[in-house]
Amino acid sequence: MIVGVLGPAGSYSEKAAKKWAKKMEHTDVPVFNYYEDITDTFSAVVNKTVDYGVVPVENSIEGSVGITLDQLFENEITITSEIVVPIEHCLLSKGSLSDIKIILSHPQALAQCRNFLKTHFKNTELRTTGSTSHAATLATEFDEMAAIASRSSAEMYGLKILIPNIQDHNENYTRFLVIKSKYKTSNIKSIPTEHLYKTSIIVYLDQNRPGALYEILEEFAKKEINLTKIESRPSKKALGDYLFYIDFEGSIQDETIKSALDNLGRKVKMLKNLGSYPKDN
Structure with a gap:
């Protein structure tokens, strides 16, 4: 089983993939292919x-x-699983705190440590990288470079943990999705039916029609389907034109969910079903 993750080794994506593989109890030992960015992974x-x-x-x-x-x-x-991973960012370097002139990390990691950086490294140059583990590999080159990355990256690349737990909030979690090609048969055994499921969809509304979004939400409310997330994202067609990403509890195999999606399909311009998958507890 070959699994694509953000690389190099030691990334949080790899950590999530290992957690997922263990949870699935797959007979094949996963082999990881490492990619520079999310687009390449897709x-x-x-x-x-x-x-x-x-x-x-x-x-x-x-x-x-x-x-x-x-x-x-x-x-x-198709989304086949979700994995939630606790995130502990550490400041890593070959050198000491007084040596640091450049701090590197993935844009999300830098943002999650915004207050820390503003307080302690206000005038230090920040550089973005494809992943936290990529930042760690770069930090091995010079004493004046530091990386925001995981403890495992420090061990893997021989860096010192100068300051642990530097994220702005201790409760820091990232949700990862396990995806496969829509046209590839899964070789992972099915999850027991009693497991809680989530379904993810994308809808494109007729936004020139008043009440379009209300009609979507009403469909879920009438059938007592619990929404866990709804978010708008620019369609990139015009300013003020949006796609809506919706996650909700339940599986497409449930008759209630099937009925709701059938009704939604008649009310929107586009409905894309990303899949039903076991919820990570």
Whole structure:
């Protein structure tokens, strides 16, 4: 089983993938292909270079990962699982605190540590990288470079943990999605039916019609379907034109869910079903 993740080794995406593989109790030991960015991971899934991909979709501090939402819309994929991973960012370096002139990390990690950086490194240059583990590899080159990355990255690349737990809130979690090509048969055994499921969809409304969004929400309310997330994202067609990303409890196999989606399909310009998958508890 080949799994695509953000690389290099030691990324939080890899951590999520390992947690997922253990949870699935798959007989094959996962082999990881590492990619520079989320777009490349999606491409590997769509082209079937990998069996599955693991991508970050939202963080408890910084919210949704925009590029992942865009790629979910633009590609023919299916979500097979979600994995929630606790995030502990550490300041890593070969040198000491007084040596640091440049701090590197993924844009999400830098944003999650915004207050820390403003307080302690206000005049320090910040540089973005494709992943936290990529930042860690770069920080091995010079004493004046530091990375915001995980403890495992420190161990993997021989860096010192100068300051642990530097995220702005201790309760920091990232939700990852496990995705596969829509046209690839899954070789993962099915989850027991008593497991709680979620379903993710994208809808495009007729936004020139008053009450269009209300009609969508009303459909879920009438059938007592619990929405866990609703978010707008620019359609990139015109200013003020949006797609809506909706997560809710339940599986497409449930008759209530099927009925709701059938009704929604008649009320919107476009409905894309991203899949039903076991909820990570």
